[in-house]
Amino acid sequence: MTGNLAHLTLAFGLLGNIVSFMVFLAPIPTFYKVYKNKSTAGFQSAPYVVGLFSAMLWIYYALLKTNVMLLITINSVGCFIETLYICFFLFYAPKKARMESLKLIVLLIVVGFGLIVGLTQFFASGVTRGVIVGWICLVFSLCVFVAPLGVLRQVIKTKSVEYMPILLSVALTLSAVMWFFYGLLLGDFNIAIPNVLGFTLSIIQMILYYMYKNKRPVSDEKMSEFEAKKYPVGEMEEKKIQEIVDHKTIDVLKLTALISSDILPVVTKLKENGHEAGHVAVETQAHPNVPNHIVEVTA
Template sequence: MTGNLAHLTLAFGLLGNVVSFMVFLAPIPTFYKVYKKGSTEGFQSAPYVVGLFSAMLWIYYALLKSNVMLLITINSVGCIIETLYICFFLFYAPKKARMESLKLIVLLIVVGFGLIVVLTQFFAHGVNRGVIVGWICLVFSLCVFVAPLGVLRQVIKTKSVEYMPILLSVALTLSAVMWFFYGLLLGDFNIAIPNVLGFTFGILQMILYFVYKNKKPVTDEKISNFEAKISEMEEQKLPEYKNQKITDVVKLETLIHSDILPVAAKLNKNGCDQAGHVAVEPKAASYVPNHTIEVAA
């Protein structure tokens, strides 16, 4: 029975390593866009700095334990990948974004992680050291898993799943399931408890994705309604414009006839007036009235 439990624990740990490795590779398309664009404008370094801090924290916790080697393997790989992401980001980032990223790195990695290591090494002893670091990992992981609440709120508000990739949500959910059972079988609730929250939020993300994936975004609906109102207003004005145009044409024809008919009435069959003068129509613009021109005999 104990052997079967150990094999099951190993299986979940290995599966957790594989799925977590896929999650670590998920930002590669983002950095390809950065490379093609030549700038990190519109992107932030915070997720990668937080990911590096989390990986370092779990490695430190695993080093204080005796039976969680699989935590060390995946988080060591995570440290390397996140460091490469951060270096890539700093290379392409504008000066302002680069300075903000460096401040976050110093604050979280150097100061934050450094204080945790120093304080637990000097002020905690034996088993208590692992318990304290375990609680820190637990609280930090809960904060990380709560972060998707902002994404869920945005999806519900906009009715759009544009910024919630389904493959990443599935991978995070599977990762949470694997690490939950790994922690449960080891009897390590610092590993198991945060992943309950991760699994719950992962399921919520997938449900929202299938609810809103075929729905029209709110912004598109507003634009469509606005365009429909404009079209309706133009259609209402069009008959008035047509009527006005017809009225103007009638007035113009009336004006032309009023100028031509009196002159035409005075002409005889040969095109001459009573005085024997020939009426000649000059080539002029349509709005210029006709004139009678005398021609010497």
């Protein structure tokens, strides 16, 4: 029975590694959009900074334990990928967003992680150290799941899912399931507990995505309402009629100018030849847009 439990734990751990790798790759479409637009407008760096911090914490926690090697493998990959994302974000971010991201990096990665390692190494020992780091990992794992929820307010407010990373939400849901069973079978509740909330929050994100994916953004609706208020139905019809009348007037003026340009050279030539009086019948030149006609000119 113990052997079967160990094999099952290993299976969920391997599946957790595979799905977590998918989680780390899920933001690729987001960064492709950033690359295409040459801007990070509308996107946030917080999920990737928090993700890097969490991966570093789990590596530290795994080094203090003896039976969670699969945590080291996947979180090492995660540290590398999240670092690439952050560098990419900083390259394309506007100045204000770049400065905010750098402040968050210094606060979490440099100060936060440095203090955790330093304090636990100097003021804790043995099993106590592992318990303290385990609880810290539990708290910040919840932050990883909560971080993408920063866009939910924007989604509800604008009724647009343009900036919601749905692929990340799906991958996080699957990852939460795998790591929950891995932690449960391993008897490590620092791994199992955060993934219960992670699963719940990921489901909420997907529900909101399917609620608003076919909705028109609020900005478009407001524009339509503005046009309707600016031009009521009667005024809009009157405006269209006036545009048609103006267009016809312009066509008549063009036609008059065209006919005048055909007749004027003929009249001038008749005056030069001494036709001071009388009626002269002049046939105007054929014009592709004007029918042939006879004009009586009084010289």
